[in-house]
Amino acid sequence: MRADAEANREKLLDAAAGLFAEQGVEAPFALIAERAGVGKGTLYRHFADRDAVIVGLGERARARFAEIGEEAASVASAWDAILVYIDGVVAMYVDMPWLVAIRPRARQLVPLDESAEEAMSAIIDRAWAEGSLRDDVDLDDLQYVPALLSGLVDLPEPRRATVLARLRAIVLDGLRPENAPRMPLRERASGQSTA
Amino acid sequence: MRADAEANREKLLDAAAGLFAEQGVEAPFALIAERAGVGKGTLYRHFADRDAVIVGLGERARARFAEIGEEAASVASAWDAILVYIDGVVAMYVDMPWLVAIRPRARQLVPLDESAEEAMSAIIDRAWAEGSLRDDVDLDDLQYVPALLSGLVDLPEPRRATVLARLRAIVLDGLRPENAPRMPLRERASGQSTA
DNA sequence: TTTTAACCGGACATGAGAGTCCGATTAGAA
DNA sequence: TTCTAATCGGACTCTCATGTCCGGTTAAAA
Numbered sequence: 168m169r170a171d172a173e174a175n176r177e178k179l180l181d182a183a184a185g186l187f188a189e190q191g192v193e194a195p196f197a198l199i200a201e202r203a204g205v206g207k208g209t210l211y212r213h214f215a216d217r218d219a220v221i222v223g224l225g226e227r228a229r230a231r232f233a234e235i236g237e238e239a240a241s242v243a244s245a246w247d248a249i250l251v252y253i254d255g256v257v258a259m260y261v262d263m264p265w266l267v268a269i270r271p272r273a274r275q276l277v278p279l280d281e282s283a284e285e286a287m288s289a290i291i292d293r294a295w296a297e298g299s300l301r302d303d304v305d306l307d308d309l310q311y312v313p314a315l316l317s318g319l320v321d322l323p324e325p326r327r328a329t330v331l332a333r334l335r336a337i338v339l340d341g342l343r344p345e346n347a348p349r350m351p352l353r354e355r356a357s358g359q360s361t362a
Numbered sequence: 363m364r365a366d367a368e369a370n371r372e373k374l375l376d377a378a379a380g381l382f383a384e385q386g387v388e389a390p391f392a393l394i395a396e397r398a399g400v401g402k403g404t405l406y407r408h409f410a411d412r413d414a415v416i417v418g419l420g421e422r423a424r425a426r427f428a429e430i431g432e433e434a435a436s437v438a439s440a441w442d443a444i445l446v447y448i449d450g451v452v453a454m455y456v457d458m459p460w461l462v463a464i465r466p467r468a469r470q471l472v473p474l475d476e477s478a479e480e481a482m483s484a485i486i487d488r489a490w491a492e493g494s495l496r497d498d499v500d501l502d503d504l505q506y507v508p509a510l511l512s513g514l515v516d517l518p519e520p521r522r523a524t525v526l527a528r529l530r531a532i533v534l535d536g537l538r539p540e541n542a543p544r545m546p547l548r549e550r551a552s553g554q555s556t557a
Numbered sequence: 558t559t560t561t562a563a564c565c566g567g568a569c570a571t572g573a574g575a576g577t578c579c580g581a582t583t584a585g586a587a
Numbered sequence: 588t589t590c591t592a593a594t595c596g597g598a599c600t601c602t603c604a605t606g607t608c609c610g611g612t613t614a615a616a617a
Binding site (some may be wrong): 268270308312322333337 | 388462463465466469496498499502503506507509510511512513514516517518525528529531532533534535536537540541543544546547550
Binding site (some may be wrong): 171200209 | 593594595596597598
């Protein structure tokens with residue numbers, strides 16, 4: 168692949184990510200090319216259709232996911248490693264809210280990254296040994312905690328940050344063994360109640 | 363409004379709900395009329411555009427939301443009332459997954475129902491008195507618990523039911539006061555692990 | 558039953574997004 | 588530097604969803 172072609176592919180994916188964040192995954196396809204500063208022909212050369220773009224973005228997300236697994240694995244406390252994992256994946260959802268929308272499609276198109284799962288599996292064993300994770304909760308549950316919190320990403324700022332922080336603490340408390348102390352909940356800024 | 367016109371309006375909303383459930387909120391507008399068994403003119407007479415349909419569906423959801431508030435208020439145990447509320451709203455998300463997609467738009471278009479909020483507020487006071495709800499959790503948190511669980515609705519069945527049940531229990535445990543016993547987690551059907 | 562006004566339905570015009578094509582250009586090798 | 592093949596860009600066509608319009612029909616009142 169020619170060097171400029173490779174660069175264009177990256178520019179197109181960057182543009183798609185930005186466009187999807189602003190207008191959603193149904194944004195006009197041609198705008199991707201425009202924003203990337205390339206012609207329509209170039210766009211179609213690299214990506215046959217919208218699904219191909221989603222696959223490309225899905226692969227990037229998968230790579231980021233694997234990185235988070237590595238980061239978590241390098242943390243000494245297994246409980247803290249779990250926090251790194253959860254917060255890392257939730258940050259992905261916050262940065263790329265369209266991940267929620269492509270999730271059903273991406274599930275079929277992009278193979279899962281197994282290295283992160285293996286890393287988390289080892290971390291869970293350590294957390295059980297530490298006594299920091301309730302023992303009837305396993306990878307199949309933890310795996311979905313970020314998806315859970317992703318249900319809050321479409322809240323308008325500054326509400327989202329507060330609600331996310333508070334409910335994150337509540338969910339984490341539910342993952343702790345019985346009798347573990349509750350996590351303190353982040354204070355709400357004044358005037359930020361239901362209204 | 364003529365009786366048949368009123369009936370057509372309901373048929374159109376039913377059709378839209380079904381269509382959105384199958385194809386998403388971006389389904390071709392005209393299909394709503396086709397599925398409702400009426401002409402396009404009738405559709406546009408009742409609903410100027412997609413947003414108007416969303417408002418109509420949003421109002422139905424609001425009415426259902428108020429009903430859930432009443433149901434919850436009539437439950438003796440405040441904690442059980444909270445479960446009725448959460449499960450009721452989550453059931454709405456399961457039946458109408460497109461609610462997630464219209465949430466940002468509906469937030470601006472459809473006024474919130476205040477009666478359900480008032481009912482929940484009273485229930486929370488009772489739950490605090492009962493000692494069944496941790497005292498640093500309030501309406502502003504509980505309000506978002508269903509949205510939290512809505513992050514799981516796009517999982518394919520039969521996975522969704524199990525994951526939803528397990529994470530529901532985990533979240534609820536996080537809402538309990540310190541030292542409350544954990545809720546038992548629903549067993550997973552065999553062969554239903556990560557795969 | 559008659560009247561009338563509102564309602565119904567589908568044909569039609571309009572516009573926007575999707576996808577194709579080919580001449581011009583440029584990267585990379587000799 | 589020269590050559591060549593792959594790449595680029597944007598004009599063009601086509602398809603399809605949107606929204607309008609008006610003659611026919613039907614509900615409801617007198």
